[in-house]
Amino acid sequence: MRTLDDIALLSPLRYKNTTLKVVLVFIGLLAGLFSASPILPLFIAVCMIAATLIFGKIPVKMYFKLFLSVLGFAVVSAFILAFFAYGDGGETLWSVNLFGWIISVTTGSANLALLVFARSANGLACLFFLSMTTPMLELFSYFKRFSFLDVFMELVMLIYRYIFVFLALLLNIQSAQTMRFGYRNFKTSIHSAGLLVGSLFVQTIEQGDRLYLSMNSRCYDGKLPYYNAEYKIMFADVLTALVFIVSVAAVYIYTRGYQFF
Known part of the structure; x- marks a missing residue:
């Protein structure tokens, strides 16, 4: 899609x-x-x-x-x-x-x-x-021209990226549970949904730590570079x-x- x-x-x-x-x-x-x-x-x-x-x-x-x-x-x-x-x-x-x-x-x-x-x-x-x-990257780049939106657009950019990271983790975990018949009836579906939420919470925190370390290793100074079209x-x-x-x-x-x- x-x-x-x-x-x-x-x-x-x-x-x-x-x-x-x-x-x-x-x-x-x-x-x-x-x-x-x-x-x-x-x-x-x-x-x-x-x-x-x-x-x-x-x-x-x-x-x-x-x-x-x-x-x-x-x-x-x-x-x-x-x-x-x-x-x-x-x-x-x-x-x-x-x-x-x-x-x-x-x-x-x-x-x-x-x-x-x-x-x-x-x-x-x-x-x-x-x-x-x-x-979206061009929109972020455009609104960063306004100094009062600088920090806000940095946060929006990170949130926007993490939406897709979150969805990818969700689909991967859900697919693994489905292949193991984790949703074959109502009881197992509730149990699998609980495991999905817990696993997703832990993995998103780990992904955040990895992102923070990778940005710091690339000399991140609090401002992301953008392509200005x-x-x-x-x-x-x-x-x-x-x-x-x-x-x-x-x-x-x-x-x-x-x-x-």
């Missing part, structure tokens, strides 16, 4: 300027966050999805498999808000008497639920655009970015305050 880094390395948008991509993503996130209408976040989400699929050459099936699996949490949250958050009140759209409790959906709660869902879809589409078109900003890129920003501003002006219910 390919990781997001594998996808980003094969994307044509990888060779576009990182600063420009980060700025566009931040504009999209902030515009969607401060919009009072769900139309603008949904518009930005559609633009980001289209850019990721068309210009980034990301496989459609793989993209929506990842996107929809995460978006499901936003759907559940929006559904709960529609029933239990009254927002600005308004007219009752639907109600039911459940064991003496009146559960209802009002226009205010429906608008709030739709707005939360739209903002979630917007944020998810923006982050997917950045993560699927820019390798510099890509020129082309005129077509600037023009596309301006069209996106102007479109976002226009949609914001013409749809502010608009509600579906």
Whole structure:
């Protein structure tokens, strides 16, 4: 199974300027966050999805498999808000008497639920655009340019690396247990899961010690060297970015305050 880094390395948008991509993503996130209408976040989400699929050459099936699996949490949250958050009140759209409790959906709660869902879809589409078109090492290198993020990015880089070390150890131990029929029934599965957690805890600590020793033996001074990839900003890129920003501003002006219910 390919990781997001594998996808980003094969994307044509990888060779576009990182600063420009980060700025566009931040504009999209902030515009969607401060919009009072769900139309603008949904518009930005559609633009980001289209850019990721068309210009980034990301496989459609793989993209929506990842996107929809995460978006499901936003759907559940929006559904709960529609029933239990009254927002600005308004007219009752639907109600039911459940064991003496009146559960209802009002226009205010429906608008709030739709707005939360739209903002979630917007944020998810923006982050997917950045993560699927820019390798993580280039993102780490970019954010390390800001001195106040230097130490934070060092920690993020180590944590990011250890995610894959952790997964590799987990899969190796689990495969060994499976080959020895460690999951043949419920009782042995519980026992094997306990052994898996304990062994994983010990081995990750040992891996951490090995990593610390190997870094010290290579004269680690508290700062990891990064490859700084510099890509020129082309005129077509600037023009596309301006069209996106102007479109976002226009949609914001013409749809502010608009509600579906």
